[in-house]
Amino acid sequence: MIAPLLDVRGVRHAALVDARGAVVTAVGEEADLGVVGAGRAVIGSLQAALGQGQWQDLLLDVEGGPLLLTPHGDQILLTAFDDVANLGRVRFAVRRLLGQG
Template sequence: MIVQLLEVRGIRHVALIDAAGGIVSSAGAGSDISVVQAGRAVIGSLQAALGQTGWQDLLLDVGDGPILLTPHGDQVLLTAFDDVASLGRIRFAVRRLLS
């Protein structure tokens, strides 16, 4: 399923991470998945501070390049790609896959 995202220009790695931080599925050149747990912590803090319950995605621009975290039930899809300028194309592909 998620391997299809590698066909989108610019995507280097995708991984579906469960609530415990384990890899459900992954494809492409690996990236550090520990960013998912840190991202979840940031999202939890922001939700508490803002009184919100849901989130759509979180973009992190780290040393290896941008990473998009997208919720999918209790899992998170990590999408590592080459350039922030590709964000619109990446979001479209991720939402199309997850819908």
């Protein structure tokens, strides 16, 4: 299901992670998926502080390159790519893949 993301220029890795933190499917090079759990915690804190229930995505610009976390039901799609300049292209591909755009 997520393999087409590797066709997007700059995408190195993608993984769909369930609510318990287990990998549903992954493609590309190995990545530390612990960031998904940390991302869930940050998102939960922000939702509580802002009083908002929905979120679209979260961009983390870390030393190894940018990571885009995108909700998909109770799962989170992590997409690792090479440069923040590619964010628009990556977001478009993710939304198209998930049927959001």
